[in-house]
Amino acid sequence: MFISPAFAQGAVEATEQGGGFFIQILPLILIFFIFYFMVLRPQNKRIQEHRGMVNEMRRGDRIVTGGGLIGTVKKLVGDDEVLVELAKGVDVSVVKSTIMTLRSKSDSIVKTKTKTKAK
Helix, strand or coil: CCCCHHHHHHHHHHHHCCCHHHHHHHHHHHHHHHHHHHHHHHHHHHHHHHHHHHHCCCCCCEEEECCCCEEEEEEECCCCEEEEEEECCEEEEEEHHHEEEEECHHHHHHHHHHHHHHC
């Protein structure tokens, strides 16, 4: 009705050509590669760095949990659990995967010394 038969035949012939399928799939392939390099690859790198940080954790290290609690590692209980001292006499059991940041021992000592001098 609205499209003349000549235009309709031309559209069918264009899609039947050999390169038509590849041209239609090409944008999807490009989107996949962009998604991989912009999202998946950096995320895998962060996961590996986090695993390395958690595996290097030792007794006496200062940590920050996912909930924002700052404490000192008192004891490594198992493969996936740590006993953390939040304050004197307050010990909490924490799952290793929830530990966000590992602070060095020297950072905690410097902060403690500066706080005591201010008093």
